[in-house]
Amino acid sequence: MRLDGVLFFPVTPFGPDGEVAERPLIQHVDQGVSAGAGGVFTACGTGEFNALDLDDYTRVVAASVTATAGRVPVFAGAGGSLSFARAVARAAARSGADGLLLMPPYLVTAPPDGLVRYVREVADAGGLPVIVYHRGNARFTPASAAELARMPDVIGFKDGLGDFDLLQRIILTVRQATGREFTFFNGLPTAELTVPAFRGLGVDLYSSAAFAFVPEVALAFHKAVTGGDEVLARRLLTGFYLPLVQLRDLMPGYAVSLVKAGVRLRGLDVGGVRPPLMDPSPEHVAELEKIIAAGLEIVGA
Template sequence: MMSDTSRAADAEPLSLDGILFFPVTPFTADGGVDRDVLAEHIRSKLPFAPGGMFPACGTGELHALSTAEAAIVVEEAVAAAEGRIPVVAGTGGPLGSALELARNAERAGADALLVLPPYLVQGPGAGVTRYIEELAAATSLPVIVYSRANARFTARQMRELALNPKVIGFKDGVGDIGLAQEISLSVREVRPDFLFFNGLLTAELTQGAYRGIGMPLYSSAAFAFLPEVANLYYRAFSAGDEDLRNRLLREFYVPLVTLRDETPGFGVSLIKAGCRLRGLDVGGVRAPLVDPSPEQLGRLERLVERGLELAQELEGPFA
């Protein structure tokens, strides 16, 4: 029988060095994917040096895209990235659709896949593991497992999946710190190079805790509309500047989370609204999500203004 380490020995690690960018999916007035605005959205963030890009994922409303639309999003993302950063495409939902999404992403030139949960049904652990294995086998792309909703993984499951060299990472969207610690400890015994991500909404708020259990990477949806603040937070986090990091949390991220928690789905809706406030017409969100009310939009606008003030005031240590 092949040993734990030899089965994973030929794994090719994905380099994700820096803040991770989760672009929104812009829509035209008639409801289609707006290729031009998507390209502008992505190119405008590249000067802020993201370490990787995750198109057609949660922030990009994968749940509301057809497989053909998701393919357009990934194609445009790969073209706009121009090989400068890794592109990790979203897949998930019904297995047939997930397989199609994965193959389309490979054809478009994506570097890896982020596997979101399957659709609706609550399968046993063995079934969820098989879902990941089937997607990993469908293309030559490495996959990152996203644990959340109806696809939650135990330490034993993740250790088993980590023996597959095509499975290269784990993203935690559950928020059980104890379980996440068990998973990282167990997996690192067989895969020291495995990637670990904090995938909670507005992850900056919880990243201090995730760093403590060995999960240094995190999703930054805020980068999509306020890269000045998201980058400042990332640099403070990386440098261990807790005073600066905590000030950004108190004065920007905590108020943003308070607004986000008022309405289900605002983890996406506020990001798109923030893009519009910054002058990029990305359209609204698709059902079942809703856009902010005028009053909520006004509060978000004040938060954006405060964030930009903080970025200008606090940029000094990293200029």
Template sequence: MDLHAVLTPPLSFPLTPFTEDDALALDVLAVHVEQQVAAGTTAVFIACGTGEFTALSREEYREVVALAVKTVAGRVPVFAGAGGGPAVAREYLADAADCGADGVLLLPPYLVSSSPEGVLGHIRYVVGDSPLPVIVYQRANARLSPATALALLDLEQVVGLKDGLGDVEQMQRIVATVRTSGHRRARSFYFLNGLPTAELSARAYRAIGIGSYSSAVHSFAPDLAHGFARALESGDDALVDALLAAFLLPLADLRDQVPGYAVSLVKAAAVREGLAVGRVRPPLVEAAEEHVDELVRLIAAGRAVLAAAATTAAVTTSSSAAEESK
């Protein structure tokens, strides 16, 4: 799998829906995943951070992953989250393979802090002889150095690194170390921007060679996620700036008001958009109604920016056609 060609932004990280009595709402999940694929995502990352991986039982995890695989039906790759302590994470990798996932996003180890060499040892232990390709999520207590990131290339199952730390200088060191190493996998190794509201840092990461990013916005407003991605790819800086100012920057400000809003606010927004994904599980807290109201206003503002840009483009195209016909 050539991840550079396949995993182009924005990548989808679906929510996990729950019923009023706290069971999995699998019918809603099927609709949600179908909508994400239909909107144009190039990959589905199921049961990851936005999907409340840590809140799921192992049985629920298997149900969620299996349903995502069935719903996607091979149209795009399905990566499943996996994490916890080393032995438990190994079991989740096996579950993901049994459920038909195309790959795994390896989340940071549970609680324990270590050195970059220790994190590398954890990754080596977890992937073992897993048949699935693995993308490592560098975040929180899972921090790699350029040397240990380079060592990942010797683990055949590890195909990429997702960064959630946001240290652009350190990531530049890692990318440069890998790309110039002469290792046979140096050019194919995949890097992914995994910061919360990754659109905010997309330009900076593109500048150091990391073009792909995850998008929580895709879970509740895929039209905005794709509109931003198209503007970024085409070099439409005016539209990128307008979407940042009207929608994405105030969204990040709202998200930062309460720990856990990167999930619960997204879930509340999806409910307001008509998808019955239900509540979050503890320790996450529900988004305050006034904050959800504000997000709804921001979504409308973002869509107004896209609509205005589309109108301007249509007028320009019409004028050009008229000039050519003279």
């Protein structure tokens, strides 16, 4: 299973009753895959994994698998307490997911050996390929990352810290410790802003939250950076991604709720976010609308 291109992290739609709305989710995922996503990562951070119970989660993963219809791999989020992480790993497998994105355990800060054990137990529960998310309280050393890479079910490492010295040491140690194919990718919020820096380390793959609401812009940026069009890449970074990040940083949680607002602005009713996240203010939604228009103008969409 090889991931390539722009990785799509769909939002989780909620209806007027606050429950998961499968119909708009299927439409959202289908539109993203049809637009050219290289993989679907459902019920992850952008999909409000933190706010889903087991029933919600199962419905989201099953709907995403249905919408994708085998066209690209579907990875489902997992994480939190060990018992919940194992339960959702099993639910993802039953629902037809192709793999897991394993996010940090709940609350506690643990030593590297404990994190490795956490990953092993969740991977064993689901029996699915696992990509480990390196961020928050899940911080791996080069040695512990190499231990992950020796696990047959662990196929990748998503960096959400942006510590390039540490990441370079992790990459070199993993490559030295194992000759198997192992995927690294950029998982920082609004990853496009740091794509040039990650590419300097040989990490070309990245997650794109922007793809969820402006696939035209996200795909144009990906084509520009992979095709060597530095002028267009810089125009998009300056005219779209930089103001988006500046708006995102005005409020905690906007890395998710702005994406959901963007999906609504593009015409799909996906509802608001669940607490503790907050929907953007009307002023910020208006600013987001201007940023979207500027991005679409740059790519001629």
